[in-house]
Amino acid sequence: MKLKSLFTVADAATLLNITYAGNGEQTIEGINEIHCVEKGDLTFVDHPKYYDKALQSAATIILINKEVEVPAGKSILISPVPFDDYNKLTRKFMPFLASSKMISDSAVIGSDTFIFPSAFVGNNVTIGSGCTIHPGVCLYDNSVIGNNVTIHANTVIGADAFYFKRKPEGYDKMHSCGRVVLGNNVEIGAMCTIDKGVSADTIIGDGTKMDDHVHIGHDTFVGNNCLFAAFAAVAGVTKIEDNVIIWGQVGIQKDIVIGKGTEILAQSGVGKSTAPGSKVFGSPAVDAREKMKELVMIKRLPDLFKNQS
Amino acid sequence: MKLKSLFTVADAATLLNITYAGNGEQTIEGINEIHCVEKGDLTFVDHPKYYDKALQSAATIILINKEVEVPAGKSILISPVPFDDYNKLTRKFMPFLASSKMISDSAVIGSDTFIFPSAFVGNNVTIGSGCTIHPGVCLYDNSVIGNNVTIHANTVIGADAFYFKRKPEGYDKMHSCGRVVLGNNVEIGAMCTIDKGVSADTIIGDGTKMDDHVHIGHDTFVGNNCLFAAFAAVAGVTKIEDNVIIWGQVGIQKDIVIGKGTEILAQSGVGKSTAPGSKVFGSPAVDAREKMKELVMIKRLPDLFKNQS
Amino acid sequence: MKLKSLFTVADAATLLNITYAGNGEQTIEGINEIHCVEKGDLTFVDHPKYYDKALQSAATIILINKEVEVPAGKSILISPVPFDDYNKLTRKFMPFLASSKMISDSAVIGSDTFIFPSAFVGNNVTIGSGCTIHPGVCLYDNSVIGNNVTIHANTVIGADAFYFKRKPEGYDKMHSCGRVVLGNNVEIGAMCTIDKGVSADTIIGDGTKMDDHVHIGHDTFVGNNCLFAAFAAVAGVTKIEDNVIIWGQVGIQKDIVIGKGTEILAQSGVGKSTAPGSKVFGSPAVDAREKMKELVMIKRLPDLFKNQS
Numbered sequence: 001m002k003l004k005s006l007f008t009v010a011d012a013a014t015l016l017n018i019t020y021a022g023n024g025e026q027t028i029e030g031i032n033e034i035h036c037v038e039k040g041d042l043t044f045v046d047h048p049k050y051y052d053k054a055l056q057s058a059a060t061i062i063l064i065n066k067e068v069e070v071p072a073g074k075s076i077l078i079s080p081v082p083f084d085d086y087n088k089l090t091r092k093f094m095p096f097l098a099s100s101k102m103i104s105d106s107a108v109i110g111s112d113t114f115i116f117p118s119a120f121v122g123n124n125v126t127i128g129s130g131c132t133i134h135p136g137v138c139l140y141d142n143s144v145i146g147n148n149v150t151i152h153a154n155t156v157i158g159a160d161a162f163y164f165k166r167k168p169e170g171y172d173k174m175h176s177c178g179r180v181v182l183g184n185n186v187e188i189g190a191m192c193t194i195d196k197g198v199s200a201d202t203i204i205g206d207g208t209k210m211d212d213h214v215h216i217g218h219d220t221f222v223g224n225n226c227l228f229a230a231f232a233a234v235a236g237v238t239k240i241e242d243n244v245i246i247w248g249q250v251g252i253q254k255d256i257v258i259g260k261g262t263e264i265l266a267q268s269g270v271g272k273s274t275a276p277g278s279k280v281f282g283s284p285a286v287d288a289r290e291k292m293k294e295l296v297m298i299k300r301l302p303d304l305f306k307n308q309s
Numbered sequence: 310m311k312l313k314s315l316f317t318v319a320d321a322a323t324l325l326n327i328t329y330a331g332n333g334e335q336t337i338e339g340i341n342e343i344h345c346v347e348k349g350d351l352t353f354v355d356h357p358k359y360y361d362k363a364l365q366s367a368a369t370i371i372l373i374n375k376e377v378e379v380p381a382g383k384s385i386l387i388s389p390v391p392f393d394d395y396n397k398l399t400r401k402f403m404p405f406l407a408s409s410k411m412i413s414d415s416a417v418i419g420s421d422t423f424i425f426p427s428a429f430v431g432n433n434v435t436i437g438s439g440c441t442i443h444p445g446v447c448l449y450d451n452s453v454i455g456n457n458v459t460i461h462a463n464t465v466i467g468a469d470a471f472y473f474k475r476k477p478e479g480y481d482k483m484h485s486c487g488r489v490v491l492g493n494n495v496e497i498g499a500m501c502t503i504d505k506g507v508s509a510d511t512i513i514g515d516g517t518k519m520d521d522h523v524h525i526g527h528d529t530f531v532g533n534n535c536l537f538a539a540f541a542a543v544a545g546v547t548k549i550e551d552n553v554i555i556w557g558q559v560g561i562q563k564d565i566v567i568g569k570g571t572e573i574l575a576q577s578g579v580g581k582s583t584a585p586g587s588k589v590f591g592s593p594a595v596d597a598r599e600k601m602k603e604l605v606m607i608k609r610l611p612d613l614f615k616n617q618s
Numbered sequence: 619m620k621l622k623s624l625f626t627v628a629d630a631a632t633l634l635n636i637t638y639a640g641n642g643e644q645t646i647e648g649i650n651e652i653h654c655v656e657k658g659d660l661t662f663v664d665h666p667k668y669y670d671k672a673l674q675s676a677a678t679i680i681l682i683n684k685e686v687e688v689p690a691g692k693s694i695l696i697s698p699v700p701f702d703d704y705n706k707l708t709r710k711f712m713p714f715l716a717s718s719k720m721i722s723d724s725a726v727i728g729s730d731t732f733i734f735p736s737a738f739v740g741n742n743v744t745i746g747s748g749c750t751i752h753p754g755v756c757l758y759d760n761s762v763i764g765n766n767v768t769i770h771a772n773t774v775i776g777a778d779a780f781y782f783k784r785k786p787e788g789y790d791k792m793h794s795c796g797r798v799v800l801g802n803n804v805e806i807g808a809m810c811t812i813d814k815g816v817s818a819d820t821i822i823g824d825g826t827k828m829d830d831h832v833h834i835g836h837d838t839f840v841g842n843n844c845l846f847a848a849f850a851a852v853a854g855v856t857k858i859e860d861n862v863i864i865w866g867q868v869g870i871q872k873d874i875v876i877g878k879g880t881e882i883l884a885q886s887g888v889g890k891s892t893a894p895g896s897k898v899f900g901s902p903a904v905d906a907r908e909k910m911k912e913l914v915m916i917k918r919l920p921d922l923f924k925n926q927s
Contacts, residue, residue, distance in 0.1 A: 096750070098732045114407045118429055118445075120736055120753035120771070132405070135429035135447045136463065136736075138753045138771035138808075153429070153447035153465040154500075154754065156771040159808040162829035162847070170803065170825035170843050185479060190447075190465040190502045191772075193808045193830040193848075207479035211471035212502040212524055213542075215830055215848045225479050229471065230502075230524045230542050231560075233831075233848050233866055248542055249560045249578075251849075251867045251884055266560055267578045267592045269867075269885045283592075283885045283901075284913070295593070297919040301606040304613065304922065423716045427738055427754075441714070444738035444756045445772065462738070462756035462774040463809075494788060499756075499777040499811045516788035520780035521811040521833055522851075534788050538780070539811075539833045539851050540869075557851055558869045558887075575869055576887045576901045592901075604902070610915040613922065 001177045001199055002030040003093055009061055009075045012042070015092070016085045021067065022075025028061055031089055031177070035237045035255070036200035036219060042077075044086040063089075083165055087175045090199065094177035097123050097141055110147065122158070128184070140196060144181040152190035152212070157182070161198045161218030161236060174198055178219065183207070189214065189230070198236075205242065217254065229266070241276070251283075263288075310486045310508055311339040312402055318370055318384045321351070324401070325394045330376065331384025337370055340398055340486070344546050344564070345509035345528060351386075353395040372398075392474055396484045399508065403486035406432050406450055419456065431467070437493070449505060453490040461499035461521070466491070470507045470527030470545060483507055487528065492516070498523065498539070507545075514551065526563065538575070550585070560592075572597075619795045619817055620648040621711055627679055627693045630660070633710070634703045639685065640693025646679055649707055649795070653855045653873070654818035654837060660695075662704040701783055705793045708817065712795035715741050715759055728765065740776070746802070758814060764802035770830070773810040775800070779836030779854060781816050792816055796837065801825070807832065807848070816854075823860065835872065847884070859894070869901075881906075 010024035029040030034050070037043045037059045044063035045054035054062050061075045063082045070076050079085040103109075103121040110129030115121065119137040127133070128147035137151050140158030151157070158180045164171035178197020183206035188194070190212045194202055197219040204216070205224035214228045217236035226244045234240065235254035244258050247266040252258065259276035269283030281288040319333035338349030343359070346352045346368045353372035354363035363371050370384050372391045379385050388394040412418075412430040419438030424430065428446040436442070437456035446460050449467030460466070467489045473480035487506020492515035497503070499521045503511055506528040513525070514533035523537045526545035535553045543549065544563035553567050556575040561567065568585035578592030590597040628642035647658030652668070655661045655677045662681040663672035672680050679693050681700045688694050697703040721727075721739040728747030733739065737755040745751070746765035755769050758776030769775070776798045782789035796815020801824035806812070808830045812820055815837040822834070823842035833851040834840065840852075841860035850864045853872035858864075862876050865884040870876065877894035887901030899906040 098734070100735060102735050116407075116429070117409060117411050118427055118447075118736055118754075120734070134468070136427075136445055136465075136754055136772065138736075140771070150469075152468040153449070154445065154463050154772050154809075156754075156808040156830075159752070159770045159830060160768075162807060162827070164827055164845070171827050171845070173805065173827075187482065189471060190468040190504075191463075191500060191809060195808075195830065209471070209473050209480050209482075212465070212468060212504065213522065213831065217848070227473070227480070229544075230526070231540065231849065235847075235866065248544065249540075249558070249867070253884075266562075267576075267885075294916055294919065297923065298603055298607065298916065300923065301603065301610075301919075305606065305609065425716070425738070426718060426720050427736055427756075443777070445736075445754055445774075459778075461777040462758070463754065463772050496791065498780060499774040499813075500772075500809060518780070518782050518789050518791075521774075521777060521813065522831065536782070536789070538853075539835070540849065557853065558867070575871075576885075607912055607916065610912065610919075614915065614918065 001032070001090070001094060003028060007093075009077065012061075012063075012077055012089065016077070016079060016088060018077055018079045018085065020075055020077045022061075022070045024075070026061065026075050031086070031093065031199060032059070033174075033199040033219075034059075036197070042089070044082040046082040083172070083174075087173075090175045090177040094142075094175075099123055099141075104141075116153075134190070140180075142179045142196075144179060146182055146184035146186060146206070148185045149182055150187045152188060152192075154190055155188050155192040155194075157188075157194050158196040159193060161195050163198050163218065163236070176218065178202065180204075183224070192216075195236075211248075223260070310341070310399070310403060312337060316402075318386065321370075321372075321386055321398065325386070325388060325397060327386055327388045327394065329384055329386045331370075331379045333384070335370065335384050340395070340402065340508060341368070342483075342508040342528075343368075345506070351395075351398070353391040355391040392481070392483075396482075399484045399486040403451075403484075408432055408450075413450075425462075443499070449489075451488045451505075453488060455491055455493035455495060455515070457494045458491055459496045461497060461501075463499055464497050464501040464503075466497075466503050467505040468502060470504050472507050472527060472545070485527065487511065489513075492533070501525075504545075520557075532569070619650070619708070619712060621646060625711075627695065630679075630681075630695055630707065634695070634697060634706060636695055636697045636703065638693055638695045640679075640688045642693070644679065644693050649704070649711065649817060650677070651792075651817040651837075652677075654796075654815070660704075660707070662700040664700040701790070701792075705791075708793045708795040712760075712793075717741055717759075722759075734771075752808070758798075760797040760814075762797060762799040764800050764804060764824070766803045767800055768805045770806060770808035770810075772808055773806050773812075775806075775812050776814040777811060779813050779816040781836060781854070794836065796820065798822075801842070810834075813854075829866075841878070 009026045013020045032041045042061040043059040063077045104123045107121045107125040109127045113131040115133040116135040118135045122141040127145040130148040132150045134153040136154040138156045143158045160176040163174040182204045187209045192214040194216040195218045207225040210228040211230040215233040219237045222240045223242035229248040231249040232246045234252045237255045240258045241260040243261045245263045249267045253271045257273040262274045263279045265281040268285040270285045279288040282291040318335045322329045341350045351370040352368040372386045413432045416430045416434040422440040424442040425444040427444045431450040436454040439457040441459045443462040445463035447465045452467045469485040472483040491513045496518045501523040503525040504527045516534040519537040520539040524542040528546045531549045532551035538557040540558040541555045543561045546564045549567045550569040552570045554572045558576045562580045566582040571583045572588045574590040577594040579594045588597040591600040627644045631638045650659045660679040661677040681695045722741045725739045725743040731749040733751040734753040736753045740759035745763040748766040750768045752771040754772040756774045761776045778794040781792040805827045810832040812834040813836045822840045825843040828846040829848040832846045835854035837855045840858045844862045847866040849867040852870045855873045858876045859878040861879045863881045867885045871889045875891040880892045881897045883899040886903040888903045897906040899909040
């Protein structure tokens with residue numbers, strides 16, 4: 001997320017009661033988790049294995065649990081608990097807000113948009129024109145819905161990321177401060193969930209259509225004109241390029257890229273990135289023709305064992 | 310869907326600003342997609358590959374994008390865009406209706422039926438007697454619910470079919486004008502979706518019971534006394550005969566027939582019709598005993614490779 | 619369930635208009651299905667195959683369809699229809715209650731707990747302090763929610779067990795009289811379902827976290843600090859011990875034990891109990907390394923067949 005008010009490295013050190021090295025007057029322009037970090041952003045790292053990745057990332061300010069050499073033009077904030085202090089910052093700039101109204105006063109709703117009763121529209125939600133929001137839909141705070149979007153009943157847009165850190169005393173939650181952004185001409189079926197980004201946005205491109213019970217994890221990017229059949233599930237931080245077709249009950253691993261125009265056959269489990277134009281099948285998914293050959297081979301196994309004996 | 314008012318071939322030509330051949334005074338009794346077409350109906354076709362199927366179907370009026378010889382006793386309407394014109398007709402006779410009330414004034418609700426607060430009952434919905442409709446349930450317009458039916462919380466009955474046509478500029482939606490019809494003594498778990506038919510009805514037979522998170526696609530026919538475990542998913546236009554048992558996370562392809570008394574083991578993916586009384590397993594699903602043998606064979610592969618070398 | 623008022627074997631015989639053998643003044647302390655039965659409880663049995671199991675179980679009173687020798691210190695109630703009479707008893711002591719309010723007057727809600735509008739809280743529900751209950755959540759009657767629990771939008775807690783008995787005239791439902799009990803620091807994603815126990819409780823331990831679309835069947839016990847990814851499904855009466863990690867779209871069979879610290883890889887189907895610390899994969903699931911070896915073997919099949927010919 002980008003910060004709307006001026007907040008410097010020294011301000012953060014004061015707030016968190018920690019020290020810094022580098023330029024205290026450096027402005028923190030945004031706060032982002034390592035996967036989505038941009039120039040001007042603060043990010044955090046708490047494991048030596050990832051120090052280099054964080055220090056050499058696009059981030060300008062690094063919240064870290066060791067005094068290290070400060071990369072040129074950057075600053076570091078030294079905290080014994082970077083995860084906790086990162087959560088403190090995101091909670092400060094994007095606090096959880098309650099809402100006692102079904103449609104928040106701060107929501108902005110376009111013309112010719114119909115919202116059924118029992119739909120919930122959170123704080124600072126933006127809905128374009130020509131949309132239909134069916135009963136029981138829940139739009140969490142800060143969701144952005146384009147024009148001519150239809151969302152069927154009981155779908156939930158913007159629930160928290162499923163992102164927990166194991167600590168000795170149990171799991172601790174990463175506070176989600178991103179949003180969900182739906183493009184124009186999107187149609188979402190009933191009973192879908194599209195989770196907000198942990199720190200950036202979960203994005204659904206123009207013209208993409210989803211059947212019922214589809215799940216899109218946090219910080220996922222979906223391109224234009226994709227199709228998702230029922231029960232398709234995408235874990236977090238994955239990129240689905242344009243014109244991808246995903247059939248029913250498919251599962252897609254986090255942090256991979258599904259190439260443009262890929263077709264994923266039903267019930268497949270995709271653990272690796274796919275090349276543009278591929279057609280994959282199986283769990284784990286491989287090239288669909290290769291999988292079909294495998295299935296034929298397996299059917300011939302009884303003959304093979306007969307020959308053996 | 311059947312039309313309730315008199316509407317002729319000539320009326321349709323005028324409305325759509327297109328020409329016709331055959332009998333202009335012929336009455337359009339219903340409008341149906343090719344899978345569900347009956348005598349007296351209008352259907353559409355826009356691909357030469359399917360011309361013959363449409364012209365020789367039960368349909369009496371065919372909306373088509375070429376001037377062809379008119380079959381005896383039938384009429385044709387010639388349109389450059391049959392899909393779009395078909396949508397215009399279904400939208401005219403079954404328009405989307407908004408509703409600002411949780412329970413529409415046009416809903417008909419039987420005696421001894423309890424509807425929890427936060428359940429939504431759309432226009433022209435009929436609910437029988439002795440039913441329990443739990444919180445958050447959404448019944449879209451025109452749904453028909455039998456007697457002694459229980460629908461658990463947040464289930465959605467009658468959302469639109471997932472039916473889109475690819476055009477150069479993106480996906481265009483087939484307007485759903487069918488309904489969902491549930492028989493008597495049906496129980497539907499929480500968080501299920503049963504989609505309305507594109508042009509006909511999605512039907513659930515008497516005594517059928519569903520666990521939570523079950524999905525039934527558009528124009529599917531489910532017989533009597535079937536069981537669906539959690540996350541079972543049926544794509545559109547499939548026929549499930551009586552007494553079928555479908556275990557958890559099963560996926561069933563569109564446009565097939567699951568024979569009477571079939572049992573489908575958990576996580577199977579059924580791509581072909583099944584014979585009555587069959588027991589199938591696997592993805593793709595085959596006879597369950599055959600699948601078990603396959604699994605045993607695969608376990609013996611290490612020995613086979615050892616013998617080879 | 620435990621009974622709160624005094625109710626004896628003779629009282630039950632009178633209510634059900636049946637006879638008994640043993641001690642008519644014996645108190646029925648609770649009513650439980652055979653899987654969850656404790657000393658002092660009444661249970662039922664109607665198939666000779668299970669007579670011994672029921673008579674030798676912890677149950678003190680057995681509702682049975684045959685005059686058998688009464689075990690020492692126990693009583694029997696002789697009914698032609700034990701299933702129906704058992705249902706009559708559970709319905710008497712835990713009747714279905716309607717509720718016209720979004721938050722029942724009998725609900726007890728802790729301090730610093732925020733309940734969004736459109737969430738439904740049934741009769742006798744208890745919610746601890748520091749909880750967030752998002753829009754559209756449905757808490758069925760008698761649910762117990764610990765402290766610092768977050769439940770995301772449209773999740774349903776406490777819907778009926780999917781438990782039907784086949785009779786000649788169709789399926790008959792076992793009346794659910796158990797509850798759902800969530801521990802402290804639990805987080806449940808959007809669109810989850812946790813079903814109530816048929817006669818005992820469905821329990822979720824402290825610190826357990828679930829992603830969206832997770833399903834937990836009736837009478838399931840989940841330990842502390844478990845993780846459930848999206849679309850994980852657990853059938854009824856299964857025990858998940860502490861620190862178990864279940865990835866996306868996993869299915870788990872009823873009535874098994876998932877050992878402490880087990881990790882179940884995505885899309886697996888688990889049909890057997892797992893040892894503590896195991897890592898399993900596949901459908902049916904086996905040791906993950908074994909499964910990986912199998913997959914490698916299968917890839918080598920073309921070579922094998924080439925050598926054969």
